[in-house]
Amino acid sequence: MMSRERAPSGVVVAALDPEDLPTAVVAATLVVPLRGLSRSTVLAAPLVADLWAATVAEAAMRAGAEVAVSPVAAVDFAGVTVEAVRARWADVHGLPYWFSPTALPTALPAGDAVTRARRTALERAERDEGRWSDRIRAALFGGHRYGVGHAERIAYLRACGTGDLLRAMGELAAAPPVLAMSAADGRTAAECAAALSAAIATRPSVPPSEGGSALSSEGVSVPPSALLSEGPSVSSLAGPIVEGPDSTAAGPSSRGHYLVGAKGVALGDEEKFALHIAWAVLGGREGELDRRLRHEDALTYSLAAFSREFAEGGYGLIYGACRADALEVVTERVEETLEWLASAGPTAAMVDSAKERLIIRQMQAVQSARGFTERMCGYEIAGISAGRILDYPERLERVHAAQVVEAASRFLGSDVRIIG
Amino acid sequence: MTPPGLQVRRVRHPGARLAALRLCVRVGSADESPAERGMAHLLEHLVVRCAMGGGRVGGRVGGGGGGGALVGAATGKEHTAYTVVVRPRDVAEALNVLTLAFEPLAVSEAVLAAELAAVSEERAHRESSVAWRLQQALFAALWHGTPYAHPVLGDPSALAALTPGEVSEFHARRYRPDLAHLTVAGDGLDIPARGDAVSCGDAVSCGDAVSCGDAVSCGDAVSCGNPVGEGLPAPAPGGVCASEAGEWVGFAFAEETAEAGEHHAAACRAVRAATGLEVHRLDLRGHVCTWVMVRARDARAAHRAVTAACLAARDRLLAGDGLEWLRSRVVIPELRRRDDVAVSAALGAFPEQSTAPPDTSALARLIGAWSERLAEPATATAPSGASGATGELSRVSGASGAPSGVSG
Structure with a gap:
């Protein structure tokens, strides 16, 4: 059973009963939403998450708790996750108390903590394989935080100073957090909500942001976007975006990369389920793209097709890596496949197969307590009850093949725009 | 029904909403003659495509599920593993699909050509990774002159010369139920089996798993336990050193499993957590291979960087709060990993939570010994290179497979 507390302060606490997720490790995740925050704070958020993690770890150790602490940095939120062995499951309930002081603007960790946190945040950003979606997201979301690219993020993380970090921490601390726990009862959830509300009430006011362009120290100036404060206005692009053919000539075995992007839906959108199936029909080892591109002619050596849903919008993309001389054929076949999906469409058996793959993938993602609590936070920040995570298989099962075709025709139709 | 001779191991994973099945066949690249190099990995592709009909579980004629779970496969130097994660209702069908691996394999010229092309693309993709190339170089040097030296991906010219008949013959020789075992992990599973042919033991005790004393492969190398049989040919004495792309250096050594000790896997994780x-x-027939790769201008700089990292990890363990640090930074992440039912199937065990504290002193001693053994350019098979540069400790990222583990 899941309990949920929403305090007048805006603090949300969601908790699973300890018996509902009998994992060896229990978790609690505490995050603050990035919606409405300045671009500089959004850019600094992963580094702030690392700083929080370091400080929370010290606080937990002082309290005698044996927990693992990790930063959490996503496009919609930033925070920390703590985990403990099940035998000491109550240890993670200390998170709201360890976190609150660290969120104050004056609580920058001492010593070389900032240097170490910066290095960790940079390594994570540089390793992030999502970087090749940068151009797609930039085209779809423009100045919205979903359009922030890795290059901009890395440049900011390298250059931001103490003042920038304090300002970002202050701005983040003012937002009501969301706390999700994999093992806690209703009373504990209520106590945590009260503790977090009290902490918010006592925080000092946030220092003013330095104008609309927050990256002045970098020489990078990004116009403030209305989307930062006004929500999901990401519908300016009607159809898929196709980037490419783009190839890299790296020696004798030159390689090509093919990228197709499309507008998607927000996490709470009812059409998400049909669209998930449409993308699953395309992608994966048994997907239609794999059959047409790799299985029949070994045209690509790396192929991915998937969608991503966030609180305020979403996108989907197809990525293919192939020989440079195969790019033209790959382009044709991808377009043919998209046309097929949006017109003739998949058979009922293909839809059933895609549903099963998605359900198994979702169940795998929430096998760990940490996977569950971080997903709970994402749902709550998107305005959806975390309990809906458990409904996902059932809601997916309800989708018919005709709905998949309809979703594909609206989001992956023929009005293709080519860039690059 | 499981075929006669196939050992089946059942692992209870409390609360799991999914089940994982892993078929481990005792054939890998070390079983190949020079003319067969790459055959085990090619067979892995062909078994999924031909024998298992694409490796789809559920949703078939008469199947009750929505279908769609897919068999994944990986080839190592000694084993080939096929894994599928399904909902509990599909366990019986998954078992049937996996055991199709033992059916006679019929391969047409066209299918063989298509999979050879796929393997060729896979090779191109992997060889674009500096980590992959460096790992191959390390293993080639460590096991020089033995069947363990060549890459799992094999020899392109040997592969190109293979005929469907040779492939089928190799399959018939190696894909036998008595040369394989199946592990099923989940909660409350009822495994259909022929009683006289199947060993359905209880979950393998993990013993001090929580205290980091178990043998767990780091990375995605395929290891299904050390088979009883002939010993491994002797590795290069004193370890080896290799470099790649002029800026990455790796060190490797092999030792007998008993010598590596029960804390080896935990020590790997502790070094990573600390530095x-x-x-x-990688476990290979009675031996444990250990290797590291760092960005450095030459072997000496790499040696300094690796030594410093090992000593830093050792000191972290020996600090006053070393035990607490080990529990929070090493034990908890490992336990979290094992909450995945597929990991239970791979390890053949679900961890029971031990209250025994990890032995930080033993870990520290082992790591301290690595600092002397892993990286000694003077005694290793070192590449030519200047000395005196400063090493930068940095993991090689993007390795999509360990040298003996090729996901197909």
């Missing part, structure tokens, strides 16, 4: 340095491990 970020990834210490890789």
Whole structure:
């Protein structure tokens, strides 16, 4: 059973009963939403998450708790996750108390903590394989935080100073957090909500942001976007975006990369389920793209097709890596496949197969307590009850093949725009 | 029904909403003659495509599920593993699909050509990775002159010369139920079996798993336990050193399993947690291979960087709060990993939570010994290179497979 507390302060606490997720490790995740925050704070958020993690770890150790602490940095939120062995499951309930002081603007960790946190945040950003979606997201979301690219993020993380970090921490601390726990009862959830509300009430006011362009120290100036404060206005692009053919000539075995992007839906959108199936029909080892591109002619050596849903919008993309001389054929076949999906469409058996793959993938993602609590936070920040995570298989099962075709025709139709 | 001779191991994973099945066949690249190099990996592709009909579980004629779970496969030097994660209702069908691996394999010229092309693309993709190339170089040097030296991906010219008949013959020789075992992990599973042919034991005790004393492969190398049989040919004495792309250096050594000790896997994780340095491990027939790869201008700089990392990890363990640090930074992440039912199937065990504290002193001693053994350019098979540069400790990222583990 899941309990949920929403305090007048805006603090949300969601908790699973300890018996509902009998994992060896229990978790609690505490995050603050990035919606409405300045671009500089959004850019600094992963580094702030690392700083929080370091400080929370010290606080937990002082309290005698044996927990693992990790930063959490996503496009919609930033925070920390703590985990403990099940035998000491109550240890993670200390998170709201360890976190609150660290969120104050004056609580920058001492010593070389900032240097170490910066290095960790940079390594994570540089390793992030999502970087090749940068151009797609930039085209779809423009100045919205979903359009922030890795290059901009890395440049900011390298250059931001103490003042920038304090300002970002202050701005983040003012937002009501969301706390999700994999093992806690209703009373504990209520106590945590009260503790977090009290902490918010006592925080000092946030220092003013330095104008609309927050990256002045970098020489990078990004116009403030209305989307930062006004929500999901990401519908300016009607159809898929196709980037490419783009190839890299790296020696004798030159390689090509093919990228197709499309507008998607927000996490709470009812059409998400049909669209998930449409993308699953395309992608994966048994997907239609794999059959047409790799299985029949070994045209690509790396192929991915998937969608991503966030609180305020979403996108989907197809990525293919192939020989440079195969790019033209790959382009044709991808377009043919998209046309097929949006017109003739998949058979009922293909839809059933895609549903099963998605359900198994979702169940795998929430096998760990940490996977569950971080997903709970994402749902709550998107305005959806975390309990809906458990409904996902059932809601997916309800989708018919005709709905998949309809979703594909609206989001992956023929009005293709080519860039690059 | 499971075929006669196939050992089946059942692992209870409490609360799991999914089940994982893993078929481990005792054939890998070390079983190949020079003319067969790459055959085990090619067979892995062909078994999924031909024998298992694409490796789809559920949703078939008469199947009750929505269908769609897919068999994944990986080839190592000694084993080939096929894994599928399904909902509990589909366990019986998954078992049937996996055991199709033992059916006679019929391969047409066209299918063989298509999979050879796929393997060729896979090779191109992997060889674009500096980590992959460096790992191959390390293993080639460590096991020089033995069947363990060549890459799992094989020899392109040998593969190109293979005929469907040779492939089928190799399959018939190696894909036998008595040369394989199946592990099923989940909660409350009822495994259909022929009683006289199947060994359905209880979950393998993990013993001190929580206290990091178990043998877990670091990375995605395929290891299904050390088979009883002939010993491994002797590795290069004193370890080896290799470099790649002029800026990455790796060190490797092999030792007998008993010598590596029960804390080896935990020590790998402790070094990573303390310093970020990834210490890789691979179990091969009575031996444990250990290797690291760092960005450095030459072997001496790399030696300094690796030594410093090992000593830093050792000191971290020996600090006053070393035990607490080990529990929070090493034990908890490992337990979290094992909450995945597929990991239970791979390890053949679900961890029971032990209250025994990890032995930080033993870990520290082992890591301290690595600092002397892993990286000694004077005694290793070192590449030519200048000395005196400063090493930068940095993991090689993007390795999509360990040298003996090729996901197909």
